[in-house]
Structures are given as C-alpha cells and as structure tokens.
Amino acid sequence: MTKTIHPIAGGIALLMILTFWLSTALSELFANAAVVTTVKTLIPWGFLILIPALAAVGGSGFRLSKKRRGPLVSKKQKRMPIIAANGIMVLIPSALYLSFKAQAGTFDAGFYAIQVLELGAGAVNIALLGLNMRDGLRMTGKLRRPA
Numbered sequence: 001m002t003k004t005i006h007p008i009a010g011g012i013a014l015l016m017i018l019t020f021w022l023s024t025a026l027s028e029l030f031a032n033a034a035v036v037t038t039v040k041t042l043i044p045w046g047f048l049i050l051i052p053a054l055a056a057v058g059g060s061g062f063r064l065s066k067k068r069r070g071p072l073v074s075k076k077q078k079r080m081p082i083i084a085a086n087g088i089m090v091l092i093p094s095a096l097y098l099s100f101k102a103q104a105g106t107f108d109a110g111f112y113a114i115q116v117l118e119l120g121a122g123a124v125n126i127a128l129l130g131l132n133m134r135d136g137l138r139m140t141g142k143l144r145r146p147a
Contacts (some may be wrong), residue, residue: 002060007136009056014129016050020095021122028115033107040102043095054087072135079128086121086128094118 020043027039058080065073094114101111137143 002063005056006060006064007133009053009060010129010133010136012053013050013057014126014133016046016053017122017126017129020046020050021119021126024115024122025119033105036107037102037105040095040098044099047092047095054084058084068139070139072139076132076135079132083125083128083132086125090121091118091125094121 023039024043027036031039061076061080065077094117097114098111098118101107101114134143
C-alpha cells in the first residue's frame with residue numbers, strides 16, 4: 001500500500017505546486033488584475049489538497065526508506081527538509097500574504113517583492129521534488145540510471 005501511496009501523493013504534490021507556479025506566472029504576465037486576484041485567492045484553497053499530499057508522500061517515504069539504503073535514498077532524505085522548510089517558512093506565508101493583498105487590490109512594491117520571492121522558492125521546490133521523483137523512478141527501475 002505504501003508503495004502505491006508514495007508515488008501518487010508525490011505526483012499530486014508536484015502537480016499542485018506546478019499548477020500554482022504556472023498559474024501565477026501566466027496570470028502576472030498575460031492577464032489583468034481581476035485574473036491575478038482570482039489566482040492568488042484560489043491558491044490557498046489548493047493547500048487543502050497539497051498539504052495532505054505532502055504529508056502522505058513524506059510519511060510513506062519515511063516508511064519506505066526504512067527498508068532501503070543507498071545514495072539515492074540518502075539524496076531524497078536530504079532534500080525533504082529543504083522542501084518542507086521552504087514550503088512552511090516561505091511558500092505558505094507568501095501565498096497567504098499575496099492572497100490578502102490581491103483581494104484588497106493592493107498591487108504595490110511589497111506585493112511584487114513577495115511575488116518574486118514566491119516564484120523563486122516555488123521553482124526551488126519544483127526542482128527538488130522533480131529530482132526526488134527522478135531518483136524514486138530510478139530506485140524502482142522505471143527510469144534508467146545514466147551510463
């Protein structure tokens with residue numbers, strides 16, 4: 001069961017973060033303030049899916065790692081605290097701040113400074129989750145290791 005939950009939860013988490021990131025970037029670049037406000041308002045609601053998915057992938061990964069050792073497991077374990085800290089300390093507070101600012105119609109320098117921070121931190125988490133997914137696929141033999 002854990003072997004099934006882990007990749008599904010990881011895929012959901014990565015897909016959610018990618019969706020947040022892309023919808024933010026595209027709305028900021030190509031849409032009006034009303035669309036930006038809608039996107040920034042909806043992202044915190046996505047936490048209702050994202051946070052349980054991250055908890056499931058973290059818990060199942062911890063359980064699976066007890067049975068395995070090796071450099072790929074070690075790399076995945078080292079990335080997870082960074083992913084979690086980035087999410088808890090940067091991404092969630094930034095998303096809530098931006099949601100409140102957008103709903104108030106306050107698109108000022110503070111809004112855009114935090115928006116840049118959020119996009120950067122989101123890109124870091126996307127990259128780290130992508131690396132974890134790659135290493136997980138290599139561990140299961142679904143992706144070949146480079147020669």
